[in-house]
Every structure is written in C-alpha cells, then in structure tokens.
Amino acid sequence: MKKAEATRLNILQKAFELIYGSGYKTTSIDHIIATTQVTKGAFYYHFKTKDEMGLAIINEVLKPTLLNSLLEPLQKEQNPLEAIYNLIDNLLMKNKVLKVEYGCPVANFTQEMAPWNADFSEALDELTKQWKKIMTTTIEKGKEGGFVRKDVNAKQVTLFVISGYWGIRNLGKIENSKTIYLSYLKELKSYLNTLK
C-alpha cells in the first residue's frame, strides 16, 4: 500500500492547486483527472464523492502545510508583536504557494463552501480555531513577558489581525498587485505598536 497513497496524494495536491486557482465548484472532476493523468475509476476508488475529496484537501493538504507555516513562526519568537508581523509579512510577500491573484485558500474555501456544506465549515473552523488559539496564547505570553500591554485583549487582537489578513488578500485579488500589501503591512505595524 504505497503507490496507492502516492496517487491519492497526487490527486489531492493537483486538485488543490486547481481549486485554489479556479474555485471548488468550477473545478470539475474531469479536469482534475485530466491534469493528474489519473483515470476516473482510480479517482472514485480513492474518493466516494467530490465533496469527500474536498474535505480530504482541507484535512490532508491545507491543514498540515498551512498550520506548519502559520503556527511555527508564532511559537519560536519571544516577542509576539514581531512574530505576528513577520508571519503576515511572510504570508503576503514571501510565501511561494500563495498567489496574490488567487487570495487565501482557506478564505476562498470558506467563502465558497461555508454556508452550504456543514462538513466543510467544521473542518475550516477547526483550522482557523487552531490559528486563533496559538496566536492568542502567544499574545498572552507576550503580556507576561512585558512585550504587550496588560490591558490588551488577546482574543480581540487575534480576530482583528486574522480578519485584516483575509481581507487584504481579497482586496489584493482585485488589483492583482502586491503593492497594496505594502500599505497594509505598514498600518499593521503601526497598529501592533500601539499594543506595546
């Protein structure tokens, strides 16, 4: 049971790229099997339905890869404000997988699927909850370490930061240029400085 795992992963990764670029409903299974060079029989051997594949993408592709690049940067640095800034800066300006014109894959999935598929909502909720949780505890630690004002509400700040990130990714899609990111990052820095 090794090659089968490879084809499964191949489907998930290629399908993720297609969906990230064109949206879930627009990406047809025929299109997926055409680009993966996998036959329909193989596809439906691995996934009972398209939605089962969609869920697998969230759980087996998005979660591992994103949580790695979302959580780790928050955990290794001591100063949470710098950690948050660097994290967002990395996501917007340096990350090679994420593209301006396609926005944030998690936000895309949420927008397209959240109201219509409870399983998707739940999986996406788990993902964002983890991100929120680690960011909040990072800020709380920063309060104890003297990096952040004691009266700062960590949960609120977390929500504010994540909202801004999702939003600027969406705004970036319209202009299709990273220059808008720079303005956003400047203001993010100003905002974070007020929390010191």
Added chain:
Amino acid sequence: MKKAEATRLNILQKAFELIYGSGYKTTSIDHIIATTQVTKGAFYYHFKTKDEMGLAIINEVLKPTLLNSLLEPLQKEQNPLEAIYNLIDNLLMKNKVLKVEYGCPVANFTQEMAPWNADFSEALDELTKQWKKIMTTTIEKGKEGGFVRKDVNAKQVTLFVISGYWGIRNLGKIENSKTIYLSYLKELKSYLNTLK
C-alpha cells in the same frame, strides 16, 4: 418602455439575492428564471450572456444600493473615527440586506470572479475605489478638524479598515453567528482610538 424595465430590474434583484446566497457559478439561469417567473426568452432578450447579467448586477444593483449606505454615513458626520465605527457597526449588526452566513456580497463577487473575468474585476475595483476614496478624504478632513492625529496615513488606515471588514465578514460565515462581530467591533474601536 416601462414594463420591460421592470422585468429587467426584477431579474437583477432576484438574481442578486440568489447569487449573494449561493455564489455566481452555482446560481444557474434556469434557477433564476424559475424564481423570477420570467421565461428564458425574456431573460436572453435582456441579457446576451450570464456574465452580462452579472456585470449589470454589480453596476445597477450593488453600486447604487451599497454606495448609498457606504458613502453617506461617512459624509454627514464630522468626526471621521466615529463615522467609520458607526458605518461598520451598521453594516455588521443592523443592515437588513447583509446576512452573516452569506458574507459581504462585494467580497464574495471579488473572490469568485476577480481572477477570471477582467470586466468583473474592473467594475468591482471601481466600487471599492469609491469607498476607499471617500473614507480617505473623510479621514483627511478629520485631521484638519483636529479629530485625527496629523501623522496618521489616511490611505493606510482606509485599507486597514476595509480589509478588516471584509475579513470579519468571511470569518462570520464559518461560525454563522454575529457574536464574533462584537469582539471585532470592540477592537476596531480600540484601534480607531489610537488614531486620535
């Protein structure tokens, strides 16, 4: 030429509601004509293609209604920071057209269409540009009026606020509850207070 205008508007408004709820690509023309009680012949008399209708929705439904509720509140109040807070508060908590579970219609359209249809991108860009412009000038006026610190970058703040709004609307879709909006609004108020 009066009744014809009525059917056209009827199509646009009902189609907007369907698309706002289910997304552009998922909302089929058959579904639209079923709920509008308009025949296919009538539909295609008014719109050459589905995309032409989509553009008309942005220009003839979204622009007039939204710009009215987005621009006006910013113009009548003197204190720009209060104006911005009240605007966002109204959009999130009081607006009857906008629903938590469906997010922001402009953001939805952007996310689904922006990378794939240049005409859509342009129309949406115009809409957001107008919102950005009026918010920026409001803040600039507030600087002169002594409501806002002189060193505040109005464009950056505008971008930051709009991003946050789009983002929190998207986050709201996952939880499908307005309680998350309250936390966001609290932090928005804190942030705006730092600009005094």
Added chain:
DNA sequence: ATAAAAACATACTAATTAGTATGTTTTTTA
C-alpha cells in the same frame, strides 16, 4: 505460485448547464 483483495481502466448514464431557433404577443410609432 496462487488466490484474494486492492488498485486502476473504460465506457457508459442521467441530469444540468448556457445558449439558440423560431415562434407569438404586446407596445410603440407613423
């Protein structure tokens, strides 16, 4: 090596999609 299960391949189906062809009815204009 062989039987059994896992993995994949091919050819289909029924429903849905955007859009068209060809009408009829209603308004408008002269």
Added chain:
DNA sequence: TAAAAAACATACTAATTAGTATGTTTTTAT
C-alpha cells in the same frame, strides 16, 4: 389604425457535470 419594432414564450441543442457499471491489472498475503 396598421406596420414595425420591442418584449416575451416554447422547444430545442450541444456540451459538461458528477457519478456508475463492469471490467482488467497489479499487489499482497499465504
């Protein structure tokens, strides 16, 4: 009021959709 144009109605089409039925090949365990 009659001709012409505008507005709408009905019945289709060709392509695409997710999913299935029925195979064959490849692995794995014995």
